[in-house]
Each structure stands twice: as structure tokens, then as C-alpha cells.
Amino acid sequence: MIENLVEISKEQLLSQVQSMKYDNYRFVTASCVDTGDGYLDVIYHFDLDLELKNFRVRVKKDEEVPSISKIYFCSVLVENEMKELFGLNVTNMAIDYGGHMLLSDDDLANPMAKQQIVIEKRGAK
Amino acid sequence: MSRSVIPFGPQHPVLPEPLHLKLVMEDEKIVEAIPAIGYVHRGLEKLTEVKEYTQNVFVVERICGICSFMHAMAYCQGIESLMEIQIPDRARYLRVIWAELHRIHSHLLWLGLLADAFGFESLFMQVWRNREKVMDIMEETAGSRVIISTNAIGGTRRDISKDMLLKIRVIVDEIKEDMKQLEPVFFNDYTVKHRLVGVGVLTSEDAYSLGAVGPMARASGISQDLRTTGYAAYGELDFEPVVEKDGDSYARTMVRLKEVYQSVSLIKQAIANIPEGEISVPVKGNPNGEVIARVEQPRGEVLYYLKGNGTKNLERLRVRTPTFANIPTLLKMLPGSQLADVPVLILTIDPCISCTER
Numbered sequence: 123m124i125e126n127l128v129e130i131s132k133e134q135l136l137s138q139v140q141s142m143k144y145d146n147y148r149f150v151t152a153s154c155v156d157t158g159d160g161y162l163d164v165i166y167h168f169d170l171d172l173e174l175k176n177f178r179v180r181v182k183k184d185e186e187v188p189s190i191s192k193i194y195f196c197s198v199l200v201e202n203e204m205k206e207l208f209g210l211n212v213t214n215m216a217i218d219y220g221g222h223m224l225l226s227d228d229d230l231a232n233p234m235a236k237q238q239i240v241i242e243k244r245g246a247k
Numbered sequence: 248m249s250r251s252v253i254p255f256g257p258q259h260p261v262l263p264e265p266l267h268l269k270l271v272m273e274d275e276k277i278v279e280a281i282p283a284i285g286y287v288h289r290g291l292e293k294l295t296e297v298k299e300y301t302q303n304v305f306v307v308e309r310i311c312g313i314c315s316f317m318h319a320m321a322y323c324q325g326i327e328s329l330m331e332i333q334i335p336d337r338a339r340y341l342r343v344i345w346a347e348l349h350r351i352h353s354h355l356l357w358l359g360l361l362a363d364a365f366g367f368e369s370l371f372m373q374v375w376r377n378r379e380k381v382m383d384i385m386e387e388t389a390g391s392r393v394i395i396s397t398n399a400i401g402g403t404r405r406d407i408s409k410d411m412l413l414k415i416r417v418i419v420d421e422i423k424e425d426m427k428q429l430e431p432v433f434f435n436d437y438t439v440k441h442r443l444v445g446v447g448v449l450t451s452e453d454a455y456s457l458g459a460v461g462p463m464a465r466a467s468g469i470s471q472d473l474r475t476t477g478y479a480a481y482g483e484l485d486f487e488p489v490v491e492k493d494g495d496s497y498a499r500t501m502v503r504l505k506e507v508y509q510s511v512s513l514i515k516q517a518i519a520n521i522p523e524g525e526i527s528v529p530v531k532g533n534p535n536g537e538v539i540a541r542v543e544q545p546r547g548e549v550l551y552y553l554k555g556n557g558t559k560n561l562e563r564l565r566v567r568t569p570t571f572a573n574i575p576t577l578l579k580m581l582p583g584s585q586l587a588d589v590p591v592l593i594l595t596i597d598p599c600i601s602c603t604e605r
Contacts, residue, residue, distance in 0.1 A: 124537050149458050151567035153552040167539070167550065172476055174539060196458035196575040199284075200567070217281065224285035234293055 127165070127176040132187055135166075135179055139190045142168045147175065149194035154204040156236045162210055166190070183209060183235075191216035199223070207234035250278065253586070257286045261364050261590035264600035268577070268593070272586065280581035282574050288604045295564040300326060300534055300555065303564060304398060307551075310566060311602045312393045313353045314544040316345050318566075319398035324478060325540030325553045326400050332530060338402035339480040340521040344415070345388075345397055346479070346542075347510040347517070351422065352381040353545035354503045354510075357597045358433070361500065364590045365442045373429055377422050384415055402527025412518045419511045426507055433500055443497035447580040447592040450494055457575045461547020462502040463596055467494035473543035484516045496595045503597075506545075533557050544569055546597050568602035 130138055142149075147168040155163040157180075164187065166177045181187055189212050191198040202223040204210040209232035225231075251272050257265030265286045271279035291310055295303045307322045308315040320342055327334060355378035362370035382392045388407050389395035397405045407415070433439060449459065454467035464471050465488055472488035474481040489505045491498035534555030541550050547569035554563040573596045580592055 124539055146455075148455055150548075151550060151572070153563075153565040153567075155554060155563045155565075165552065167552075172471065172473060174541075176539070194456070194458070195578075196456070196572070199282075199571060199574060219283075222285075223283070224288045233290060 124165075124176055126174055127178060129178050129180070132179050132181055132185070135177070136188055136190065136193070138177055139166065139193050142175070143193050146170065149190075149197055150174070152197065152200050152204065154208045154210055154234075156208060156234065158236045162208055164204065164210065181210075184211060186211045186213050188213055189215040206232070208232055209235050249273075255589060255593075259590075261594065262598075262600075263360065264598070266593065266598055266600050266603075268581075268589075270581070270586070270589065275586050277581050277584050277586065277589070280578055282577060284574070284600070284603055286604070287600065291605045292564055292566065295561060297560065299559040300561050301400060301530075301559075303561065304400065305396065307564075307566070308394050308396060308398075310568070310605045311599055313356060313599060314349055314546070314549075314602070315394045316349045316398065317542050317544045317549065319396075320346060320479070321540050321542035321549050321551045322553075322564075323398050323400050324542065325538050325551045326534055326555075328540060329534040329536055329538045329553060329555060330400075330530065330532065332401055332528060334402045334528060335525040336480075336522045337406070337524045338526045340517045341403045341407060341526065342398070342479045343481060343484070343517045344407065344412075344514055344521075345395065345403075347513045348381050348384060348415075350510045350545045351419070351507050352378050352385075353597075354507050355381070355422075355426075357503055357545075357594070358500070361591070361594055364594050365439065367432075367439065370429065370432055370439075373425075377425050380418050380422055384418060387411065388415075399527055401530040402525070404527070406526050412521070416515055416518050419514050423508055423511045426504065430504065433504055440497065442588075442591055443500055444495060446496045446588050447584065447595055448493070448495045449576055449580055451492075453579050454494065454576065457579060458572050459547075459576050460569050460572045461544070461597075462489075462499055462506065463547065463573050463576060465489060466491045466498040466502045468492040471548075473541050473548050476541075478542065480517060480520075481513075483520065484513055486513055496591055499595045533559055534561065546570055546599055546602075547572065566605055568599065568605060570596070570599045570603045573598070574603070 147170045150167040153165045164179045168175045198217045201212045202219045205212050253270045255268040257267040267283040269281045307318040359371045359374040386392045449467050451468040470488045470490045535557040537554045550567040552565040556562045
């Protein structure tokens with residue numbers, strides 16, 4: 123189990139991150155997990171005096187998530203990474219590489235995401 | 248004044264690995280820098296999804312050649328925590344010895360590259376001559392020089408004999424003596440100081456807000472070292488984080504050089520206190536649940552997020568390497584600098600692109 127893990131909604135994200143900044147926490151990174159049911163878990167990790175505090179936001183794959191890079195500029199690389207590798211729809215990033223930080227046009231889109239295979243019935247639309 | 252954009256890298260004589268920066272210049276002065284990574288991204292995190300959790304020890308070691316042991320150590324500590332495995336005391340001390348040997352060879356590699364970057368070839372060779380001694384210890388204790396594969400979930404794969412421990416103690420003392428002779432060149436030589444003092448200043452506030460880790464943070468006055476949390480056997484050894492306050496390239500050099508001496512001291516303490524006994528315990532079952540493991544690598548904090556689902560394969564293995572955390576500091580240090588200082592400035596974050604492009 124992860125200690126100091128709090129589940130929050132995406133609406134609470136920016137205010138929660140702002141309060142971490144106010145309390146002088148260091149932004150460590152964010153981790154994205156494709157749970158395989160059409161949702162992505164994004165865990166934001168913060169540190170103060172070597173104690174971690176984590177916030178989990180659960181979003182649908184195509185749902186928008188606000189960028190925290192206006193509060194913690196250093197999150198810009200990991201947000202671009204999550205956007206490209208998982209298809210996390212992060213909006214308003216301080217630097218947006220437009221999907222080309224790690225991937226080129228020839229690469230498979232969102233290679234870390236679990237691929238959904240939908241088998242359509244014969245005759246169905 | 249008109250601006251021009253100069254691409255720096257991915258192939259550049261000063262870079263051992265391909266990092267790419269877009270430098271926006273006004274004459275010889277940098278006004279903006281944008282990093283571009285992804286040139287050699289390998290997708291190792293994806294690979295760990297199809298390998299068994301025991302095989303992943305070898306995968307994570309290949310994230311980086313310089314701190315390979317500590318990648319495996321962080322991963323093993325995470326899985327051990329998830330599966331509630333208590334490793335033998337001897338294994339905890341062996342991990343400290345190999346980890347600190349890796350820190351010495353990483354810092355010596357960096358000090359040599361720095362000397363090479365500002366054109367001091369004889370200093371570069373003297374530093375690397377000492378690094379070779381560490382590589383030889385790796386070969387003698389593990390059978391290979393770079394990726395030593397001595398970590399295992401539940402302890403270590405190999406032991407170090409009593410004779411070899413005594414030999415290591417003598418060799419690290421030799422390294423310390425040799426580096427003490429080179430120290431005045433790094434700290435007092437006019438040309439070296441000219442290239443480092445006051446170059447790339449990162450204040451304590453900037454270092455913290457940009458998420459700097461390891462020697463980058465400690466050279467800016469932030470006393471932050473994960474070894475003080477006491478993982479492996481560090482809790483039983485006596486040491487203090489090496490901290491400098493000036494935040495420039497010179498301070499970062501001093502931190503890394505002093506950390507070589509600190510690692511020598513930690514290795515000698517570990518050798519003096521290492522208990523007899525088993526080096527590993529058997530591991531049964533599969534990991535289930537989530538865990539975060541952190542370790543202090545030569546370049547700073549590495550974070551592993553692991554999620555198991557009760558099968559042999561992990562659902563997610565995520566790594567945040569120290570260089571990934573230190574790249575944003577370049578965006579602060581480079582603007583305002585001269586183009587000629589860029590190679591030294593990039594080197595002072597000790598960039599490991601192999602780690603970043605995991």
C-alpha cells in the first residue's frame with residue numbers, strides 16, 4: 123500500500139496542487155496507469171523533507187485534465203510524456219510539444235495505453 | 248537585435264549521449280532554451296509489462312549503465328516492500344558497498360568528462376585512471392564491469408569474500424589519496440575556476456521549485472539525500488549530506504568530489520560492520536498492490552512506482568530518473584549564459600540520457 127495517498131477529483135486538482143505549493147512541497151513526478159476499463163489513474167507525487175504525499179485522480183481516457191505546469195513548471199515534461207504515451211488529455215501545458223516530445227508521426231499513438239479491441243457483430247453498425 | 252536558433256545536439260562532441268536543445272540566441276547570448284528528448288527512447292517500461300517480475304531486475308538494470316546497480320536496488324526494495332520480504336542483514340550491507348562503488352565510478356566519470364569538456368586532458372585521464380580501479384573491483388566481485396546483476400529480490404545473488412572486502416578497503420583508500428592529490432587542481436586551478444565559478448548559478452529557491460535532485464540540489468544549499476532515510480544499511484552508518492551553498496558549476500563539482508570521499512567512508516564503515524550470514528531469502532508468490540520505492544542514485548533521487556495484480560507480471564512499472572527531474576533546471580540556468588558555456592552547463596547537471604530515455 124502507498125502511504126499518504128489521497129483520492130481526489132479532477133475538479134479538486136488545481137486547488138490541491140496550489141495548496142501543496144503554498145505548503146512548500148517539492149513536485150516529484152506524476153505516474154499514469156491505464157486501468158484497462160477505459161480509465162486512467164494519474165498519481166501526483168509531492169515531497170516535503172523526504173516524506174511523500176500522493177494524490178490520485180481518476181479520469182476517463184478522453185476526459186480533459188488541467189495542467190499543473192502553471193503552478194509547478196517542472197511538471198511540463200512528465201505531462202507531455204503522459205499525453206503522448208497514454209493519451210492523457212492534458213490541457214494548458216506551459217510548453218506543449220504537440221505530441222512530438224517522444225514520438226514521431228510514424229510511431230504508434232499512445233504506446234503505453236492498453237489497446238482496446240472491439241469486435242463488432244456481423245450486421246451491427 | 249535579431250534572434251537566431253541554434254540546435255545543440257543530439258550529436259555533439261561534448262555529449263556522451265544524445266540530448267537535444269534548441270537555443271534561442273541574441274548574438275552569443277542565450278535568451279531561451281527548449282529541451283527536446285525522445286531521440287533514443289526505448290520503451291523499457293512497456294517491456295516490463297511482458298516480463299515476469301523477477302526478470303524485471305535485469306530490465307531495470309539496463310535503464311542505465313552508470314547506476315545500473317541502484318536501479319535494480321530500488322526495484323528490488325519496492326517488490327520486497329510489496330511482498331513483505333525481510334532480506335538478510337549481510338545483503339543490506341552488500342547492497343551499500345556495491346551502491347557506493349557505483350556512486351564513486353559515476354562521480355569520477357563525471358569529473359573526468361568535465362575536465363575533458365573544458366579541455367584539461369591530463370586531468371581527465373588522471374580521474375579516469377582512478378575510475379578503472381573501481382571497474383576492476385566490479386569485475387572481480389561480480390564478473391562484469393558495468394551491469395553487475397548482483398541484486399535479486401530477497402537479497403543479493405553474490406557474496407563478497409573476506410579477503411576481497413579487505414582488498415576493496417585498500418583500493419578505495421588509494422582512490423581517496425589519489426583524488427586528494429587532484430583536488431587542488433579542481434578547487435584552486437585558475438583556468439578551472441574561470442570556467443566554473445559563477446557559471447550557471449541556480450539559487451536554492453529555483454532549485455527547489457524546479458524539482459532539482461541529488462548533487463544539483465545539494466550544491467544549491469538544499470540538504471536532501473534519500474540515504475538519510477536509512478534504507479538498506481544506511482541507517483546504521485555515519486554520514487551527513489554534502490551541501491554547498493553557491494549553486495554554481497564550481498559548487499556542483501565540489502559536491503561530487505566530496506561525495507567520492509563520503510562513499511569511501513561509507514564503504515569502509517560497511518566493510519567494518521558487515522555481519523556474517525545468508526545473502527538472500529527465498530521468494531514465494533506474486534506481488535499484489537501498489538508501492539513507491541525511492542533510492543539516492545549518483546545523480547539524485549530515483550522513484551519507482553510499482554503496481555502488481557497477483558500475477559507474475561506487473562500491471563505497471565514506472566520510473567522517474569534523476570536526470571528527468573534535473574532537465575528543467577537547464578531552462579533556468581541557460582538563459583543569460585554565453586554559448587561557450589553551454590557544454591559545461593549541460594554537463595554540470597550530469598545528464599544521463601540513457602536514464603531519461605528509458
